[in-house]
Amino acid sequence: MLRPISDRSGEGAREAAGSGLRDGASAARGVCGGLPRKAAGARAPLLQGFLLWRMGPRARRVAAAVRAGLGCRRGGGVDRAGVGAEGGDGPPAESAPGRGRRRRKGRAGAAFRVLHGAAGGGGISCVLQNGEIFEKAGVNVSVVFGHLSEEAVQQMRSRGKTLKTKDGKLPFCAMGVSSVIHPKNPYVPTIHFNYRYFEIEEADGTKLWWFGGGTDLTPTYLNEEDAVHFHKTLKEACDQHNPELYPKFKKWCDDYFYIKHRGERRGIGGIFFDDLDWPSKEEAFQFVQSCAKAIVPCYVPIVKKHCHDPFTPEEKLWQQIRRGRYVEFNLVYDRGTKFGLATPGSRIESILMSLPLTARWEYMHSPPENSREAKILEVLRQPKDWVH
Amino acid sequence: MLRPISDRSGEGAREAAGSGLRDGASAARGVCGGLPRKAAGARAPLLQGFLLWRMGPRARRVAAAVRAGLGCRRGGGVDRAGVGAEGGDGPPAESAPGRGRRRRKGRAGAAFRVLHGAAGGGGISCVLQNGEIFEKAGVNVSVVFGHLSEEAVQQMRSRGKTLKTKDGKLPFCAMGVSSVIHPKNPYVPTIHFNYRYFEIEEADGTKLWWFGGGTDLTPTYLNEEDAVHFHKTLKEACDQHNPELYPKFKKWCDDYFYIKHRGERRGIGGIFFDDLDWPSKEEAFQFVQSCAKAIVPCYVPIVKKHCHDPFTPEEKLWQQIRRGRYVEFNLVYDRGTKFGLATPGSRIESILMSLPLTARWEYMHSPPENSREAKILEVLRQPKDWVH
Numbered sequence: 001m002l003r004p005i006s007d008r009s010g011e012g013a014r015e016a017a018g019s020g021l022r023d024g025a026s027a028a029r030g031v032c033g034g035l036p037r038k039a040a041g042a043r044a045p046l047l048q049g050f051l052l053w054r055m056g057p058r059a060r061r062v063a064a065a066v067r068a069g070l071g072c073r074r075g076g077g078v079d080r081a082g083v084g085a086e087g088g089d090g091p092p093a094e095s096a097p098g099r100g101r102r103r104r105k106g107r108a109g110a111a112f113r114v115l116h117g118a119a120g121g122g123g124i125s126c127v128l129q130n131g132e133i134f135e136k137a138g139v140n141v142s143v144v145f146g147h148l149s150e151e152a153v154q155q156m157r158s159r160g161k162t163l164k165t166k167d168g169k170l171p172f173c174a175m176g177v178s179s180v181i182h183p184k185n186p187y188v189p190t191i192h193f194n195y196r197y198f199e200i201e202e203a204d205g206t207k208l209w210w211f212g213g214g215t216d217l218t219p220t221y222l223n224e225e226d227a228v229h230f231h232k233t234l235k236e237a238c239d240q241h242n243p244e245l246y247p248k249f250k251k252w253c254d255d256y257f258y259i260k261h262r263g264e265r266r267g268i269g270g271i272f273f274d275d276l277d278w279p280s281k282e283e284a285f286q287f288v289q290s291c292a293k294a295i296v297p298c299y300v301p302i303v304k305k306h307c308h309d310p311f312t313p314e315e316k317l318w319q320q321i322r323r324g325r326y327v328e329f330n331l332v333y334d335r336g337t338k339f340g341l342a343t344p345g346s347r348i349e350s351i352l353m354s355l356p357l358t359a360r361w362e363y364m365h366s367p368p369e370n371s372r373e374a375k376i377l378e379v380l381r382q383p384k385d386w387v388h
Numbered sequence: 389m390l391r392p393i394s395d396r397s398g399e400g401a402r403e404a405a406g407s408g409l410r411d412g413a414s415a416a417r418g419v420c421g422g423l424p425r426k427a428a429g430a431r432a433p434l435l436q437g438f439l440l441w442r443m444g445p446r447a448r449r450v451a452a453a454v455r456a457g458l459g460c461r462r463g464g465g466v467d468r469a470g471v472g473a474e475g476g477d478g479p480p481a482e483s484a485p486g487r488g489r490r491r492r493k494g495r496a497g498a499a500f501r502v503l504h505g506a507a508g509g510g511g512i513s514c515v516l517q518n519g520e521i522f523e524k525a526g527v528n529v530s531v532v533f534g535h536l537s538e539e540a541v542q543q544m545r546s547r548g549k550t551l552k553t554k555d556g557k558l559p560f561c562a563m564g565v566s567s568v569i570h571p572k573n574p575y576v577p578t579i580h581f582n583y584r585y586f587e588i589e590e591a592d593g594t595k596l597w598w599f600g601g602g603t604d605l606t607p608t609y610l611n612e613e614d615a616v617h618f619h620k621t622l623k624e625a626c627d628q629h630n631p632e633l634y635p636k637f638k639k640w641c642d643d644y645f646y647i648k649h650r651g652e653r654r655g656i657g658g659i660f661f662d663d664l665d666w667p668s669k670e671e672a673f674q675f676v677q678s679c680a681k682a683i684v685p686c687y688v689p690i691v692k693k694h695c696h697d698p699f700t701p702e703e704k705l706w707q708q709i710r711r712g713r714y715v716e717f718n719l720v721y722d723r724g725t726k727f728g729l730a731t732p733g734s735r736i737e738s739i740l741m742s743l744p745l746t747a748r749w750e751y752m753h754s755p756p757e758n759s760r761e762a763k764i765l766e767v768l769r770q771p772k773d774w775v776h
Contacts, residue, residue: 328719358708361747363515
């Protein structure tokens, strides 16, 4: 059961407070009882508050950046949509009645904020489309719980996890914050980040937990100074905890975001990790927080530097072709997307929020030798060490 | 090893005639020796000629329609590109030097024709982009052979085939003609067809063979008259052989082109079949030929009827959203695409030729109730019987 909310509507806010999310929170406690002690207080109103409370400032700053993209202040000229909301197990978005959205300056700028909750979890999605700076940008905070499908268990087994199911069932609880921002200007790169916590209860009652996540950058054109800034900021965040983390997670990122059939990476990487269950839950959580804190200083200076760069239709076209590769990676290889599509009752609009507004596939497109298009391809084919 | 060809260039033609394709043809004979007797003569110059010879007239008529889309006669004003060609096991298209293409009237109309051959097979791709009628249209004739990857064998096992491999290896030979045509006008539907022959040699020397294929239509807006015409033409082709075929293959088509995570089909269907190894090789081949002959009468009248229909930017936008769903199906579910991506040395540009030139993903897009957009969605969610 889902409820529409709006930033300032008293009715919407009351609806949200009394929605299925609260039921979701209490239902989830059985599985996700082992969160780090410091986070326990945040569970009181909504279990989903956990990540909003601990990582929320990041998510809110990204939301602020999204607002900045619209050229307006918080609560100012943002076109808050009269959106309906939809739960994980509801019908596809198009079928729900009573949904619409207002337009701001014709086709420019539509922001959606949706609270969605159901028996299997809930969360908040905030998406902007056709902004002045961002073509499409979304933040998604969610908690899901239930039983993993056989397909999802299989995917985890293929990662080397030995999981003891009972009659093929495996109760799980997962929560995370994720975001993808596709800017309009081809000189502003796309950023993606996702930080998540996962818990599984095996047949014998053993609880397994781990963190996963990462932040990575996908430029249309290579700017070496920006690449160094991005990686250096992430390295500094990692180094606070252990100097071995950045090199390991940088390589993992290059390996993970590999579009095998193209022989190229999706972007210039960043950091990526999964199955992080050491040295302790509290320390792993602190590391994840450091990564989350690095997102804004990683990215916002690059956005500010380039968002007014002039560009040609040919440069926009190359951006659209790269967006096509982004779609290829996400739909063919991305584990998060595949897990989402394989999880019954998952919310498709949130899972596919990461796809760009528009993309392009040209047959045998081939940039001229020594062009700037060829230069970024080189780096995508042969990842570089940006900081030492 | 690949060779560039052009329609009339003597040098290109000589190159093609003396290219790796001939080697491919002789190498393939060992595995694909069991083709229908009537086709044997066609193998002499090029094994790949088999389907060009038997189904080639269809492919050539589609190519003619593609030319018509450019508003020019055969060999007339078509902008034949100075394309390079690329083999299945070569590097991605962008890396090959010396490739370019000329533009006709700015961005309008670029046609590519590529002969590609390598140790693992070869074929011909003919692609048009930015035509007056067709936004992107391609025909692909190919023969591939070699050893199936473990992943590909796994996919066939999951279809119920029990295959005896030797040290995990399974020699195979596959040949087929496929085409996807994405028109510009949202009132002209996308068509896809693919007809193929597959042969496998098991560890004990047993040879398995089967045909597969189908033709299906993906309209942006529903036109019931066109839907009936399309299905009726396919039914008549099937009924020549057995009245049970159309209902069976129509349902198979609806089931196959199902975008599970959206709860909707890719289009309004048509026919689809696989593993067709009865009643005899010759009869199965005759049935496939009837299907192939039905393609032009199925589709061309619909193109002619609507290609000059006026349309609004909003209607074009809805087409782009539907193209996004097309991409989702092809990358997430389509067995042909998954088989191609899982086959080492396959030619990515030919496999992904089916993707539209442009596509769009809007967050929570929802057409108004009772709109024409909602009407096509109804049919995609609940397939109809168009002929009885």
